[in-house]
Structure formats: C-alpha cells, structure tokens
Amino acid sequence: MPIRRIRFLLLLAILCGGAAVAQAQSTPGQLPGTAMPTITSVPPGAQASPNFNADTATDAYLALIPPQAKARSDAYFEGGYWMILWDFVYVVVVMLILLNLGWSAGMRNLAERITRFKPLQTLVYWGQYLVLTTAMMFPLSVYEDFFREHKYGLATQTFGPWLWDQFKGLLVSLVLGGILVMVLFGIVRRLSRTWWIWGAAVSIVFSVIVVLIAPVYLVPIFNTPKRLDDPKITQPILRMARANGIPVHDVYEIDASKQTTRMSANVSGFDSTMRITLNDNLLRRGSPEEIQAVMGHEMGHYVLDHIYNSILFLSVVIVIFFAFLRWSLDASLKRWGEKWKIRGIGDTAVLPLVMLLGSIFFFVLTPVLNTYTRTQEHEADMFGLNASRQPDGMAQAAIHLGEYRKMSPGTVEEWVFFDHPSGRHRIHDAMVWKAENLNLPQLQRGSAP
Ligand SMILES: [Zn+2]
DSSP states (O other): OOHHIIIIIHHHHHHHOTTHHHHHHOOOOOOTTTSOOOOOSOOGGGSOOTTOOHHHHHHHHHTTSOHHHHHHHHHHHHHHHHHHHHHHHHHHHHHHHHHHTTHHHHHHHHHHHHOSOHHHHHHHHHHHHHHHHHHHHHHHHIIIIIIHHHHTTOBOOOHHHHHHHHHHHHHHIIIIIHHHHHHHHHHHHHOTTTHHHHHHHHHHHHHHHHHHHIIIIIHHHHOOOEEOOOHHHHHHHHHHHHHTTOOOOOOEEEOGGGTBOOOOEEEEOOGGGOEEEEEHHHHHHOOHHHHHHHHHHHHHHHHTTHHHHHHHHHHHHHHHHHHHHHHHHHHHHHHHTTTTTOOOTTSGGGHHHHHHHHHHHHHHTHHHHHHHHHHHHHHHHHHHHHHHOOHHHHHHHHHHHTTSSOSSOOHHHHHHHOSSOOHHHHHHHHHHHHHHTTTSHHHHHTOOO
C-alpha cells in the first residue's frame, strides 16, 4: 500500500541525502498483547441481516480491538507526529551548523584541491556532504528507525543487519544523488536565469526514471521479491485482475518480514516494470478474504492510474519548489552568502542551504501531500470493495494495519497526518458498501473476514 513511499521517499531520499531509501524498506517485531486481533468470524453486530446498520457494524469491528493494542497503536502513531517535527528541527540545525561553521565551504575547498574538473568537484563535495550529514543524523536515525520501531514491536532486525541496510541506502544515495547533483549544478552554472525551469524538468525526469527502475533495481538491494506460485492465492487475484482489465500474469511476494512485522502490499513501477507485490506478513497473517480485499485495493491504484497521476502531481510540486528555491536562494545569499563563504547558486557549498529550504518547503506541505495521497488511497479502497466484494476482509485488513496507524483520529488530525484513511474510516466505508450489497450470496453466508 505505501506507494507514497516509492513516490516521495525515493525522490526526497535523493534530494535530501541520507539513507531514506533504506527507510522506505525498513519497518515492524511484535510484543505479546500488542498485535491487532485476527478475526475468525464476522462479529454479530456486523453480520448480514435485515437490520444491518453500517455504524453499528463499524463499532462492532472496532470493539474487537483489545484496549492495550489500541493504546499502543495510538502512542506509536501520535509519537510519529512529533517525529515529523523533530526530524524537521534536526535537519535545520544540522544544515545551519554546516553553513555557519564554514564546514560546507571547507568541503568545497577540499573538492577544488582534489580536482579541477567541475562535475567531479560536485561529486566529491556530494560524497563528503552525504557522509558528514549521515553521521550527524545518525543518532536520530537510530532512535527513530531502530529503537522506536523495536519498542513498538514493529521491527524484526537486529542492529547489525539494520546498519547494513542503512549502509546500502547510503550507497544508493551516493550514486543516484551524485548523478542528480552533478546534472543540476551543471545546469545552474550554464543557465543562470532559467536554471530553475530546467532544474525542475531534470528533477521530474529523474524521479520518473527512479520510479521506473525501483522495483527491478532498487528494491532487490534490500529484499528478495519472488513470483508467488501458490494457485490458491494467485488464482483469485489473477481472476480479479483479468476481470478489471489488468494485463498481469504474475503476483510477487516480498520478504518484508526480514525488517518488519507490518502487513502491506503495493503497486510499483510503471509500464513494463509495473507490478503488484504482497509482503510475506500479509500472506502469513491475512485470511483469503482479507488478501483479496487488499489486492482489490492495489488493483484500484493500477486501474485508476495512480502512479501516472502521482508523477503529474509531483511534477507540479517540483516546479513550485524550484520557483521557491530561485526566490529564497537569492534572498538568503544576499543576506548571509558572504558569512557562509558561498560564492553563488552555482557553488556546491550552497547545498546545505538548498536542503534547509527544501525541509521548510516540504514540512509546510505535509498536510497537502498527505491529503493528496490519502484521497488516492480512498479511491483505491472504493475500487477494491467493488472488485473484491469483501467488505469484511477489508475491515480485517484495516484492523491489522491499525498496528501502525491510529484507528480513530479526529477530523483535522486525519487531514493533517494521515496518508491513508484511518482504520475507522475504512471499516465504515466497507460497512456502508456491505449495507448496499446485502443480497450478495457470500455476504449472506457470513464467512470469516
Ligand atoms: Zn494503497
């Protein structure tokens, strides 16, 4: 489900440096009493009957969640709100240190001593920048992505393998980010007036290429996707795919349990690399009905062209971001350029300032990006209900996903922080759908969700 991660993180990972590509992969372990329940039969209040009521049915499902599981899920997710703030503040402080203590200018000077060739200077600067910022960000990364994930029973990796994943993420950022900064600084140096337009265009093309190659070249760096060949699982999925005009022949499984206990699935890539992937946690813990509901949702992303729409949306965001950069870089350099020993926007030493301004821009945009993604996720939910006809499977999936997403947030809270509809919302949508389709034979049987 987190196609958002593929979308935004892969791009931001590269723009913001650090090892976010690894973060896109890393996640959930499990403490007793904290896992969300696996429901073996439809609760009485949600069973098909002439008195079926969507609100009552929603409450009946939510009542199955043990209080300590709910408390833990709320604490984890609400803590995440603070993490957004701390991540932002931390990055701002790191970038200000690099600028004010002259470290950025120092790294540029060293790069200039090593080589006279401009693109290589940029690459050498990038390498120093990436290693230094990764080291400075490390305490926060360890807390946020390792200790905190373990504390909430979501992580399965010991420290060594986790660190190894971080290292691989760093190498990916070194290569992909290195290519991007070399091209971008080349543009800025040659086209001093229109650089922001060409820079935006190159960034868009670059992010499209990353999305395209990710399932085939990036994901396997961290995990091992393989074709799923259990006909009991694949046949209903492929039948559903064909019925919705999706030309896939294979469903992929990924060994996400290597890093996490989270259940998830996603649609990734596009054109020839587009594929539907289920993670092994979903396969292990999900009922057939639940897996079908989740797959219906993923097919919704596919049929509704969500990846293409997201690229278009992201393109608009990138253009606005570059326009903002053009204005804010000029203004900042006029004021502090001399103090920071930055010669101009074509000077690689400006990079921490770009990251600082980027952090502010994307921090402010958090609710907008979340709402864009959440809207698509809701569309995929509705498509999935129609395609799978498994409202109870959908309710079960929403409860399982509640292990890492607060079930019942307030309206504003959901708008600002949620990149998927909340569990309560998803169950309610499923129960409204059920109320409208009570005459379907499989709903009459009241089989397990
Ligand atoms: Zn989704």
